[in-house]
Amino acid sequence: MTRLLIKQGTFVTIDENLPEFQGWLAVENGKIAAMGEGEAPQEETARATETVDGKGLLFMPGLVNTHGHAAMTLLRGMADDLVLQDWLQNHMWPTEAKFTGDDVYWGSALAAVEMIKSGTTTFVDMYDHSRRVAEMTEASGLRASLARGVIGLCSEEEQKAKLEDAIRFAREWHGQADDRIRVMISPHAPYTCPPDFILKFVEAARELNVPLHTHMSETLAEVEQNVRDYGCRPVEHLDRLGVFGGPALVAHAVHLNDEEIALLAERKVAVSHNPISNLKLASGVARVPDLLKAGVTVSLGTDGAASNNNLDLFQEMTTAALLHKGVSGDPTAVPATEALRMATLYGARSIGLEGVVGQLKVGFKADLIAVNIAQAHFVPRTDYVSHLVYSARGSDVVHVWVDGKQLLRDGRPTTLDEEKIMAEAESRYRRLRA
Numbered sequence: 388m389t390r391l392l393i394k395q396g397t398f399v400t401i402d403e404n405l406p407e408f409q410g411w412l413a414v415e416n417g418k419i420a421a422m423g424e425g426e427a428p429q430e431e432t433a434r435a436t437e438t439v440d441g442k443g444l445l446f447m448p449g450l451v452n453t454h455g456h457a458a459m460t461l462l463r464g465m466a467d468d469l470v471l472q473d474w475l476q477n478h479m480w481p482t483e484a485k486f487t488g489d490d491v492y493w494g495s496a497l498a499a500v501e502m503i504k505s506g507t508t509t510f511v512d513m514y515d516h517s518r519r520v521a522e523m524t525e526a527s528g529l530r531a532s533l534a535r536g537v538i539g540l541c542s543e544e545e546q547k548a549k550l551e552d553a554i555r556f557a558r559e560w561h562g563q564a565d566d567r568i569r570v571m572i573s574p575h576a577p578y579t580c581p582p583d584f585i586l587k588f589v590e591a592a593r594e595l596n597v598p599l600h601t602h603m604s605e606t607l608a609e610v611e612q613n614v615r616d617y618g619c620r621p622v623e624h625l626d627r628l629g630v631f632g633g634p635a636l637v638a639h640a641v642h643l644n645d646e647e648i649a650l651l652a653e654r655k656v657a658v659s660h661n662p663i664s665n666l667k668l669a670s671g672v673a674r675v676p677d678l679l680k681a682g683v684t685v686s687l688g689t690d691g692a693a694s695n696n697n698l699d700l701f702q703e704m705t706t707a708a709l710l711h712k713g714v715s716g717d718p719t720a721v722p723a724t725e726a727l728r729m730a731t732l733y734g735a736r737s738i739g740l741e742g743v744v745g746q747l748k749v750g751f752k753a754d755l756i757a758v759n760i761a762q763a764h765f766v767p768r769t770d771y772v773s774h775l776v777y778s779a780r781g782s783d784v785v786h787v788w789v790d791g792k793q794l795l796r797d798g799r800p801t802t803l804d805e806e807k808i809m810a811e812a813e814s815r816y817r818r819l820r821a
Protein backbone atom coordinates (compact mmCIF):
# COMPACT_ATOMS: atom_id res chain seq x y z
CA MET A 388 0.00 0.00 0.00
CA THR A 389 1.41 3.40 -0.96
CA ARG A 390 0.80 6.53 1.09
CA LEU A 391 1.79 9.93 -0.25
CA LEU A 392 2.56 12.71 2.22
CA ILE A 393 2.62 16.33 1.08
CA LYS A 394 4.22 18.43 3.80
CA GLN A 395 4.90 22.09 4.47
CA GLY A 396 2.53 23.23 1.72
CA THR A 397 -0.03 26.00 1.33
CA PHE A 398 -3.53 24.59 0.82
CA VAL A 399 -6.60 26.26 -0.69
CA THR A 400 -9.42 23.79 -0.11
CA ILE A 401 -12.66 25.41 -1.43
CA ASP A 402 -14.13 24.15 1.85
CA GLU A 403 -15.67 26.81 4.08
CA ASN A 404 -14.60 25.03 7.27
CA LEU A 405 -10.89 25.35 6.57
CA PRO A 406 -10.51 27.49 3.44
CA GLU A 407 -6.75 28.00 3.51
CA PHE A 408 -3.96 26.64 5.69
CA GLN A 409 -0.26 25.87 5.90
CA GLY A 410 0.22 22.21 6.58
CA TRP A 411 0.17 18.67 5.23
CA LEU A 412 -2.06 16.24 3.35
CA ALA A 413 -1.89 12.45 2.98
CA VAL A 414 -3.19 10.37 0.05
CA GLU A 415 -3.94 6.66 0.18
CA ASN A 416 -6.04 4.39 -2.05
CA GLY A 417 -6.70 7.26 -4.47
CA LYS A 418 -8.35 9.37 -1.78
CA ILE A 419 -7.42 12.18 0.57
CA ALA A 420 -6.76 10.16 3.72
CA ALA A 421 -5.88 12.91 6.19
CA MET A 422 -4.84 16.55 6.33
CA GLY A 423 -3.96 19.11 8.92
CA GLU A 424 -2.36 22.40 9.84
CA GLY A 425 1.28 22.84 10.79
CA GLU A 426 3.96 20.17 10.80
CA ALA A 427 2.91 16.65 9.74
CA PRO A 428 2.56 14.40 12.82
CA GLN A 429 5.32 11.88 13.46
CA GLU A 430 3.04 8.91 12.62
CA GLU A 431 2.18 10.43 9.21
CA THR A 432 5.85 10.86 8.38
CA ALA A 433 6.47 7.26 9.41
CA ARG A 434 3.59 5.83 7.33
CA ALA A 435 4.49 7.73 4.14
CA THR A 436 5.95 5.74 1.26
CA GLU A 437 6.45 8.90 -0.80
CA THR A 438 6.92 12.47 0.38
CA VAL A 439 6.49 15.72 -1.55
CA ASP A 440 8.12 18.84 -0.19
CA GLY A 441 5.35 21.44 -0.44
CA LYS A 442 7.52 24.51 0.26
CA GLY A 443 6.78 27.19 -2.38
CA LEU A 444 3.79 25.23 -3.64
CA LEU A 445 0.06 25.89 -3.35
CA PHE A 446 -2.16 22.80 -3.42
CA MET A 447 -5.77 23.07 -4.53
CA PRO A 448 -8.48 20.89 -6.08
CA GLY A 449 -7.94 20.01 -9.74
CA LEU A 450 -9.98 22.15 -12.10
CA VAL A 451 -13.17 20.91 -13.77
CA ASN A 452 -13.72 21.92 -17.39
CA THR A 453 -17.45 21.46 -18.00
CA HIS A 454 -17.67 21.95 -21.74
CA GLY A 455 -15.39 21.11 -24.62
CA HIS A 456 -14.57 19.17 -27.74
CA ALA A 457 -11.06 17.86 -27.04
CA ALA A 458 -10.17 16.75 -30.56
CA MET A 459 -10.78 20.27 -31.86
CA THR A 460 -7.19 21.03 -30.83
CA LEU A 461 -6.46 19.80 -34.38
CA LEU A 462 -8.41 22.81 -35.70
CA ARG A 463 -6.77 25.42 -33.48
CA GLY A 464 -6.01 28.61 -35.37
CA MET A 465 -7.57 27.31 -38.56
CA ALA A 466 -10.54 29.70 -38.78
CA ASP A 467 -10.37 32.68 -36.46
CA ASP A 468 -12.49 35.82 -36.23
CA LEU A 469 -15.79 34.43 -37.50
CA VAL A 470 -19.28 34.23 -36.02
CA LEU A 471 -20.56 30.85 -34.86
CA GLN A 472 -22.70 29.75 -37.82
CA ASP A 473 -20.11 30.72 -40.46
CA TRP A 474 -17.35 29.14 -38.35
CA LEU A 475 -19.30 25.89 -37.86
CA GLN A 476 -20.89 25.44 -41.27
CA ASN A 477 -18.07 26.63 -43.51
CA HIS A 478 -14.99 25.66 -41.52
CA MET A 479 -15.45 23.22 -38.60
CA TRP A 480 -18.02 20.79 -39.99
CA PRO A 481 -16.40 20.34 -43.42
CA THR A 482 -13.04 19.57 -41.79
CA GLU A 483 -14.51 17.42 -39.00
CA ALA A 484 -16.24 15.33 -41.71
CA LYS A 485 -12.75 14.13 -42.68
CA PHE A 486 -11.78 13.14 -39.08
CA THR A 487 -10.92 9.49 -38.55
CA GLY A 488 -11.08 7.78 -35.17
CA ASP A 489 -7.29 8.10 -34.97
CA ASP A 490 -7.50 11.85 -35.58
CA VAL A 491 -9.91 12.13 -32.67
CA TYR A 492 -7.62 10.01 -30.49
CA TRP A 493 -4.51 12.13 -31.15
CA GLY A 494 -6.38 15.45 -31.11
CA SER A 495 -7.88 14.50 -27.75
CA ALA A 496 -4.48 13.37 -26.50
CA LEU A 497 -3.10 16.81 -27.38
CA ALA A 498 -5.99 18.32 -25.40
CA ALA A 499 -5.20 16.00 -22.48
CA VAL A 500 -1.56 17.13 -22.41
CA GLU A 501 -2.71 20.73 -22.43
CA MET A 502 -5.33 20.19 -19.74
CA ILE A 503 -3.02 18.23 -17.45
CA LYS A 504 -0.25 20.81 -17.81
CA SER A 505 -2.65 23.62 -16.90
CA GLY A 506 -4.30 21.94 -13.91
CA THR A 507 -7.52 20.45 -15.26
CA THR A 508 -8.24 17.04 -13.74
CA THR A 509 -11.82 16.48 -14.94
CA PHE A 510 -13.23 17.42 -18.33
CA VAL A 511 -16.52 17.18 -20.16
CA ASP A 512 -16.37 16.20 -23.80
CA MET A 513 -18.98 16.08 -26.54
CA TYR A 514 -17.74 14.63 -29.81
CA ASP A 515 -18.06 12.04 -32.55
CA HIS A 516 -15.76 8.95 -32.30
CA SER A 517 -16.28 9.21 -28.54
CA ARG A 518 -14.85 5.72 -27.98
CA ARG A 519 -11.48 7.06 -29.04
CA VAL A 520 -11.86 9.96 -26.59
CA ALA A 521 -12.67 7.40 -23.90
CA GLU A 522 -9.63 5.26 -24.77
CA MET A 523 -7.41 8.33 -24.59
CA THR A 524 -8.99 9.36 -21.27
CA GLU A 525 -8.32 5.92 -19.83
CA ALA A 526 -4.67 6.06 -20.96
CA SER A 527 -4.14 9.63 -19.73
CA GLY A 528 -5.42 9.02 -16.20
CA LEU A 529 -7.78 12.00 -16.42
CA ARG A 530 -11.36 11.97 -15.12
CA ALA A 531 -14.11 12.80 -17.62
CA SER A 532 -17.78 12.96 -18.44
CA LEU A 533 -17.99 11.92 -22.07
CA ALA A 534 -20.73 11.98 -24.66
CA ARG A 535 -21.11 10.94 -28.25
CA GLY A 536 -22.30 14.29 -29.62
CA VAL A 537 -24.99 14.01 -32.26
CA ILE A 538 -25.91 16.42 -35.02
CA GLY A 539 -29.28 15.43 -36.47
CA LEU A 540 -29.16 17.32 -39.76
CA CYS A 541 -29.33 14.07 -41.74
CA SER A 542 -31.72 11.34 -42.88
CA GLU A 543 -33.91 9.49 -40.36
CA GLU A 544 -31.84 6.39 -40.96
CA GLU A 545 -28.63 8.21 -40.08
CA GLN A 546 -30.27 9.82 -37.06
CA LYS A 547 -31.27 6.38 -35.80
CA ALA A 548 -27.76 5.00 -36.28
CA LYS A 549 -26.19 7.98 -34.45
CA LEU A 550 -28.61 7.73 -31.52
CA GLU A 551 -28.00 3.99 -31.22
CA ASP A 552 -24.27 4.63 -31.28
CA ALA A 553 -24.62 7.25 -28.52
CA ILE A 554 -26.60 4.80 -26.39
CA ARG A 555 -24.14 1.95 -27.02
CA PHE A 556 -21.26 4.23 -26.10
CA ALA A 557 -23.00 5.23 -22.87
CA ARG A 558 -23.62 1.59 -21.92
CA GLU A 559 -20.07 0.53 -22.73
CA TRP A 560 -18.16 3.30 -20.99
CA HIS A 561 -20.17 4.43 -17.97
CA GLY A 562 -18.05 3.70 -14.88
CA GLN A 563 -15.03 2.46 -16.84
CA ALA A 564 -11.40 3.26 -16.01
CA ASP A 565 -11.96 2.71 -12.25
CA ASP A 566 -15.04 4.92 -12.48
CA ARG A 567 -13.02 7.85 -13.79
CA ILE A 568 -15.24 7.87 -16.89
CA ARG A 569 -18.89 8.82 -16.66
CA VAL A 570 -21.13 9.42 -19.65
CA MET A 571 -23.83 11.77 -20.81
CA ILE A 572 -26.32 11.84 -23.67
CA SER A 573 -25.75 14.71 -26.05
CA PRO A 574 -27.96 16.07 -28.78
CA HIS A 575 -25.72 18.85 -30.14
CA ALA A 576 -28.23 21.75 -30.08
CA PRO A 577 -31.89 22.61 -30.67
CA TYR A 578 -30.94 24.01 -34.09
CA THR A 579 -29.21 20.81 -35.23
CA CYS A 580 -31.62 18.25 -33.74
CA PRO A 581 -35.33 18.31 -34.64
CA PRO A 582 -37.79 18.10 -31.71
CA ASP A 583 -38.88 14.49 -32.27
CA PHE A 584 -35.21 13.50 -32.36
CA ILE A 585 -34.46 15.35 -29.10
CA LEU A 586 -37.36 13.46 -27.48
CA LYS A 587 -35.52 10.21 -28.20
CA PHE A 588 -32.40 11.49 -26.43
CA VAL A 589 -34.49 12.42 -23.41
CA GLU A 590 -35.97 8.92 -23.36
CA ALA A 591 -32.49 7.38 -23.63
CA ALA A 592 -31.06 9.57 -20.87
CA ARG A 593 -33.85 8.57 -18.48
CA GLU A 594 -33.50 4.90 -19.32
CA LEU A 595 -29.72 5.01 -18.82
CA ASN A 596 -30.07 7.32 -15.81
CA VAL A 597 -27.41 9.72 -17.10
CA PRO A 598 -27.43 13.51 -17.60
CA LEU A 599 -28.22 15.33 -20.83
CA HIS A 600 -25.71 17.78 -22.25
CA THR A 601 -26.37 20.23 -25.07
CA HIS A 602 -25.48 23.65 -26.48
CA MET A 603 -28.24 26.20 -25.83
CA SER A 604 -28.98 29.88 -26.53
CA GLU A 605 -25.42 30.59 -27.60
CA THR A 606 -26.23 33.34 -30.14
CA LEU A 607 -29.06 35.77 -30.75
CA ALA A 608 -29.45 34.28 -34.24
CA GLU A 609 -30.07 30.85 -32.64
CA VAL A 610 -32.79 32.25 -30.36
CA GLU A 611 -34.47 34.06 -33.26
CA GLN A 612 -34.34 30.98 -35.46
CA ASN A 613 -35.84 28.87 -32.67
CA VAL A 614 -38.73 31.32 -32.38
CA ARG A 615 -39.24 31.20 -36.17
CA ASP A 616 -39.06 27.40 -36.38
CA TYR A 617 -40.83 26.33 -33.18
CA GLY A 618 -42.71 29.40 -31.92
CA CYS A 619 -40.73 29.73 -28.69
CA ARG A 620 -37.24 30.41 -27.37
CA PRO A 621 -34.75 27.54 -26.82
CA VAL A 622 -35.26 27.28 -23.04
CA GLU A 623 -39.04 26.79 -23.35
CA HIS A 624 -38.52 24.52 -26.35
CA LEU A 625 -36.13 22.19 -24.48
CA ASP A 626 -38.28 22.34 -21.35
CA ARG A 627 -41.36 21.25 -23.31
CA LEU A 628 -39.34 18.37 -24.78
CA GLY A 629 -38.47 17.18 -21.27
CA VAL A 630 -34.74 17.95 -21.46
CA PHE A 631 -34.89 19.61 -18.05
CA GLY A 632 -36.91 16.82 -16.39
CA GLY A 633 -33.70 15.22 -15.07
CA PRO A 634 -30.04 16.18 -14.64
CA ALA A 635 -29.02 18.52 -17.47
CA LEU A 636 -25.96 20.60 -18.29
CA VAL A 637 -26.30 23.29 -20.95
CA ALA A 638 -23.34 25.01 -22.55
CA HIS A 639 -23.30 28.78 -23.13
CA ALA A 640 -26.83 30.00 -22.20
CA VAL A 641 -25.77 33.48 -23.31
CA HIS A 642 -29.12 34.89 -24.42
CA LEU A 643 -31.57 34.45 -21.56
CA ASN A 644 -34.43 36.58 -20.27
CA ASP A 645 -35.53 36.79 -16.60
CA GLU A 646 -38.19 34.08 -16.98
CA GLU A 647 -35.70 31.71 -18.53
CA ILE A 648 -33.22 32.25 -15.68
CA ALA A 649 -35.99 31.51 -13.17
CA LEU A 650 -36.93 28.36 -15.05
CA LEU A 651 -33.35 27.08 -15.22
CA ALA A 652 -33.07 27.65 -11.46
CA GLU A 653 -36.36 25.87 -10.78
CA ARG A 654 -35.44 22.88 -12.94
CA LYS A 655 -31.91 22.77 -11.43
CA VAL A 656 -30.31 22.97 -14.86
CA ALA A 657 -26.54 23.50 -14.67
CA VAL A 658 -24.91 26.06 -16.97
CA SER A 659 -21.40 25.79 -18.37
CA HIS A 660 -20.14 29.32 -18.90
CA ASN A 661 -17.54 29.58 -21.69
CA PRO A 662 -16.57 33.27 -21.63
CA ILE A 663 -13.55 33.15 -23.93
CA SER A 664 -15.30 31.14 -26.65
CA ASN A 665 -18.31 33.46 -26.39
CA LEU A 666 -16.08 36.50 -26.77
CA LYS A 667 -14.07 35.06 -29.65
CA LEU A 668 -17.16 34.06 -31.65
CA ALA A 669 -18.78 37.42 -30.77
CA SER A 670 -21.74 35.48 -29.34
CA GLY A 671 -22.33 37.86 -26.41
CA VAL A 672 -21.93 37.83 -22.65
CA ALA A 673 -23.90 35.38 -20.51
CA ARG A 674 -25.85 36.81 -17.54
CA VAL A 675 -23.69 34.97 -15.03
CA PRO A 676 -24.24 37.26 -12.01
CA ASP A 677 -28.02 36.95 -12.49
CA LEU A 678 -27.77 33.17 -12.92
CA LEU A 679 -25.71 32.85 -9.75
CA LYS A 680 -28.11 35.13 -7.86
CA ALA A 681 -31.02 32.94 -8.98
CA GLY A 682 -29.25 29.87 -7.56
CA VAL A 683 -28.22 28.26 -10.86
CA THR A 684 -25.05 26.16 -10.73
CA VAL A 685 -22.67 27.94 -13.10
CA SER A 686 -19.35 26.28 -13.91
CA LEU A 687 -16.61 27.04 -16.44
CA GLY A 688 -15.74 25.52 -19.80
CA THR A 689 -13.24 26.29 -22.51
CA ASP A 690 -15.26 24.89 -25.43
CA GLY A 691 -13.02 23.49 -28.17
CA ALA A 692 -9.53 24.87 -28.80
CA ALA A 693 -10.68 26.23 -32.18
CA SER A 694 -12.85 28.86 -30.49
CA ASN A 695 -10.66 29.74 -27.50
CA ASN A 696 -7.76 29.03 -28.51
CA ASN A 697 -6.35 27.08 -25.57
CA LEU A 698 -7.67 24.85 -22.80
CA ASP A 699 -6.33 26.83 -19.84
CA LEU A 700 -9.09 27.04 -17.24
CA PHE A 701 -7.09 29.58 -15.21
CA GLN A 702 -7.59 32.03 -18.08
CA GLU A 703 -11.29 31.18 -18.07
CA MET A 704 -11.44 32.06 -14.35
CA THR A 705 -9.68 35.38 -14.92
CA THR A 706 -11.94 36.22 -17.84
CA ALA A 707 -15.14 35.31 -15.97
CA ALA A 708 -14.10 37.42 -12.97
CA LEU A 709 -13.17 40.45 -15.11
CA LEU A 710 -15.75 40.34 -17.90
CA HIS A 711 -18.81 40.55 -15.69
CA LYS A 712 -17.38 43.48 -13.74
CA GLY A 713 -16.73 45.26 -17.01
CA VAL A 714 -20.16 44.81 -18.56
CA SER A 715 -22.15 45.41 -15.36
CA GLY A 716 -20.12 48.22 -13.82
CA ASP A 717 -20.30 46.24 -10.58
CA PRO A 718 -16.88 45.18 -9.22
CA THR A 719 -18.55 42.50 -7.09
CA ALA A 720 -20.37 40.89 -10.07
CA VAL A 721 -18.24 37.71 -10.03
CA PRO A 722 -15.85 37.90 -7.04
CA ALA A 723 -12.61 35.90 -7.08
CA THR A 724 -13.96 33.34 -4.59
CA GLU A 725 -16.95 32.68 -6.84
CA ALA A 726 -14.78 32.36 -9.98
CA LEU A 727 -12.63 29.80 -8.15
CA ARG A 728 -15.69 27.85 -7.02
CA MET A 729 -17.03 27.89 -10.61
CA ALA A 730 -13.84 26.15 -11.77
CA THR A 731 -13.88 23.56 -8.96
CA LEU A 732 -16.85 22.94 -6.65
CA TYR A 733 -19.57 24.13 -9.05
CA GLY A 734 -17.91 22.19 -11.88
CA ALA A 735 -18.13 19.02 -9.80
CA ARG A 736 -21.74 19.82 -8.84
CA SER A 737 -22.76 20.38 -12.46
CA ILE A 738 -21.73 16.84 -13.46
CA GLY A 739 -22.90 14.96 -10.39
CA LEU A 740 -19.48 14.75 -8.72
CA GLU A 741 -20.05 17.02 -5.72
CA GLY A 742 -18.72 15.23 -2.64
CA VAL A 743 -16.30 13.32 -4.86
CA VAL A 744 -13.99 15.95 -6.39
CA GLY A 745 -13.78 19.76 -6.53
CA GLN A 746 -12.67 20.32 -2.92
CA LEU A 747 -9.81 19.18 -0.72
CA LYS A 748 -11.56 17.21 2.02
CA VAL A 749 -10.83 13.93 3.73
CA GLY A 750 -12.59 11.09 1.89
CA PHE A 751 -12.68 12.93 -1.43
CA LYS A 752 -10.86 11.58 -4.49
CA ALA A 753 -7.28 12.78 -4.53
CA ASP A 754 -7.67 15.01 -7.60
CA LEU A 755 -5.36 17.89 -6.77
CA ILE A 756 -2.82 20.20 -8.32
CA ALA A 757 0.23 22.09 -7.13
CA VAL A 758 0.88 25.66 -8.28
CA ASN A 759 4.38 27.14 -8.09
CA ILE A 760 3.87 30.22 -5.92
CA ALA A 761 7.58 30.94 -5.55
CA GLN A 762 7.32 33.40 -8.43
CA ALA A 763 7.12 37.19 -8.64
CA HIS A 764 3.45 37.29 -9.65
CA PHE A 765 2.42 35.52 -6.42
CA VAL A 766 4.16 38.08 -4.18
CA PRO A 767 3.29 39.51 -1.68
CA ARG A 768 1.28 36.86 0.16
CA THR A 769 -1.81 39.02 0.49
CA ASP A 770 -4.58 36.70 -0.69
CA TYR A 771 -4.01 33.44 -2.54
CA VAL A 772 -7.57 33.19 -3.86
CA SER A 773 -7.05 36.58 -5.46
CA HIS A 774 -3.69 35.49 -6.89
CA LEU A 775 -5.14 32.25 -8.32
CA VAL A 776 -7.92 34.07 -10.13
CA TYR A 777 -6.32 37.36 -11.18
CA SER A 778 -2.65 36.51 -11.46
CA ALA A 779 -2.07 32.80 -12.07
CA ARG A 780 -1.84 31.01 -15.42
CA GLY A 781 -2.04 27.32 -16.27
CA SER A 782 1.70 27.30 -16.85
CA ASP A 783 2.19 27.86 -13.10
CA VAL A 784 0.99 24.29 -12.43
CA VAL A 785 3.83 21.89 -11.63
CA HIS A 786 2.21 18.72 -10.23
CA VAL A 787 -1.15 17.06 -10.90
CA TRP A 788 -2.76 13.99 -9.28
CA VAL A 789 -5.99 12.25 -10.27
CA ASP A 790 -7.30 9.39 -8.14
CA GLY A 791 -4.02 9.75 -6.24
CA LYS A 792 -1.97 8.97 -9.35
CA GLN A 793 0.55 11.60 -10.42
CA LEU A 794 -0.16 12.72 -14.02
CA LEU A 795 2.22 15.72 -13.99
CA ARG A 796 5.56 15.77 -12.18
CA ASP A 797 7.66 18.93 -12.24
CA GLY A 798 5.71 20.17 -15.27
CA ARG A 799 6.12 16.97 -17.28
CA PRO A 800 3.27 14.56 -18.11
CA THR A 801 3.86 11.07 -16.73
CA THR A 802 1.22 9.12 -18.62
CA LEU A 803 1.39 10.71 -22.07
CA ASP A 804 4.24 11.11 -24.54
CA GLU A 805 4.05 14.85 -25.18
CA GLU A 806 6.58 14.92 -28.05
CA LYS A 807 4.90 12.10 -29.95
CA ILE A 808 1.44 13.60 -29.42
CA MET A 809 2.54 17.00 -30.74
CA ALA A 810 4.13 15.40 -33.81
CA GLU A 811 1.03 13.27 -34.50
CA ALA A 812 -1.26 16.29 -34.14
CA GLU A 813 0.87 18.37 -36.48
CA SER A 814 0.92 15.74 -39.24
CA ARG A 815 -2.77 14.97 -38.85
CA TYR A 816 -3.64 18.64 -39.25
CA ARG A 817 -1.53 18.78 -42.46
CA ARG A 818 -3.46 15.80 -43.87
CA LEU A 819 -6.84 17.29 -42.93
CA ARG A 820 -5.96 20.54 -44.68
CA ALA A 821 -4.65 18.85 -47.86
Ligand SMILES: CSC[C@H]1O[C@@H](n2cnc3c(O)ncnc32)[C@H](O)[C@@H]1O
Binds near residue numbers: 537602664
Ligand atom coordinates in the same frame (compact mmCIF):
# COMPACT_ATOMS: atom_id res chain seq x y z
C1 LIG B 1 -21.55 16.72 -32.46
S1 LIG B 1 -19.97 16.82 -31.87
C2 LIG B 1 -19.81 18.46 -31.28
C3 LIG B 1 -19.90 19.49 -32.35
O1 LIG B 1 -19.96 20.74 -31.71
C4 LIG B 1 -19.30 21.67 -32.53
N1 LIG B 1 -19.00 22.87 -31.76
C5 LIG B 1 -17.82 23.26 -31.26
N2 LIG B 1 -17.95 24.44 -30.63
C6 LIG B 1 -19.24 24.77 -30.72
C7 LIG B 1 -20.01 25.85 -30.27
O2 LIG B 1 -19.46 26.85 -29.59
N3 LIG B 1 -21.32 25.87 -30.52
C8 LIG B 1 -21.90 24.88 -31.21
N4 LIG B 1 -21.22 23.83 -31.69
C9 LIG B 1 -19.91 23.78 -31.44
C10 LIG B 1 -18.12 20.93 -33.05
O3 LIG B 1 -17.58 21.57 -34.17
C11 LIG B 1 -18.72 19.56 -33.30
O4 LIG B 1 -19.18 19.48 -34.62
Ligand SMILES: [Zn+2]
Binds near residue numbers: 455456602638690691
Ligand atom coordinates in the same frame (compact mmCIF):
# COMPACT_ATOMS: atom_id res chain seq x y z
ZN1 LIG C 1 -19.29 23.45 -27.62
